[in-house]
Amino acid sequence: MVENSRKRRRIIGQCEEGKPQGAMGKWPCARAEMQVKQWFGVVPDFIITLDAECCRACGDAEFMVPRRARALPRRPRDGCIR
Template identity: 65%
Template sequence: MIGTAEPGTPQGAMGKWGRAKATLQVTQWFGTVPDFIITIDAEWWLQASDAEACALGNFARRRASAPSPFLLTPTQDHSNTSRSLCQF
């Protein structure tokens, strides 16, 4: 498995406190609870081409049913080593 796409709100069987703790953690990470969270295997991400990385992002977004008129496309600027090579 290369990655997952799941709702941003905590899922699964957990009590009131567990859900609140999970929501707090997600909010601390992202500043808000996103509609969905995409998690991608770091080893794969580092070796993937720009086109492969963007294709996976588009696939995950479609699987999460994220309403967006935009597609991820590779950028031409490869100076950023943090691999934000996809743009909307």
């Protein structure tokens, strides 16, 4: 498992546009778009990626509670930020 953190904050999810973005040329962009189509059948408006370890450790209610944009506390030993 690779720890995903930035500025001492654990990243538990991200959202990005479904269509490949960035400084890619036409060929790499077309390949990335084809891969997204193979995964989902279409190019979605957005792709949401969540930390599977945190999702596994959280209960349903805990998982669904919206978080405000703030510095998150260090994660406890069970792996999920509360």
